Each structure stands twice: as structure tokens, then as C-alpha cells.
Amino acid sequence: MGLTNNDVLKKVRVALKLRDDEIVEILKLVDFRISKSELGAFFRKEDHPKYMELQDQILRNFLNGLVIYMRGPKQEERGKPFDKKKLGK
Secondary structure, three states, rough: OOOHHHHHHHHHEEEEEOOHHHHHHHOOOOOOOOOOOHHHHHHOOOOOOOOOOOHHHHHHHHHHHHHHHHOOOOOOOOOOOOOHHHOOO
């Protein structure tokens, strides 16, 4: 069996040492709102009663937000430099 979306999220979280509140903030960067308790359901074991399967849309939004979080939003065509302070880094 291959990796599930939940597995991918768990592995990225561990590899980048992300906390739940950071993941919530990453999702906010792409205008996707989720609570920490909803997020916690994705990290549970599959046999846990509150386990939720991570949908493609949420993983896609997380990965898009992660790009912005790690290297910043696209610079405007006017050549404005990017200010990392806006992301809270």
C-alpha cells in the first residue's frame, strides 16, 4: 500500500519540524481555514474513532501554502522586494 495524504502530511510535518499552529498559519496563507482540533484528526491512527482521512484539496492547499511559507509569495512584477516579516518569520 502506498502513502496516504495523511502519511504525506505527517512526514512533511516531522521533516520540517512544524507545529500544529504553524500548519494552521500555512493554510491561512492560501485562505484555507482549519482549526487545530480538525488538524489533529489527520494525525491520529486509522483505527482511532476521531481519525479523518485527509482530502486532496487540503493537502494541495497545504503544499501551496508551504511554498509561500518557505520562500515567500511571488514578487510583484514591479520588482518590489519581498518582506519576510509579513509572514511572521
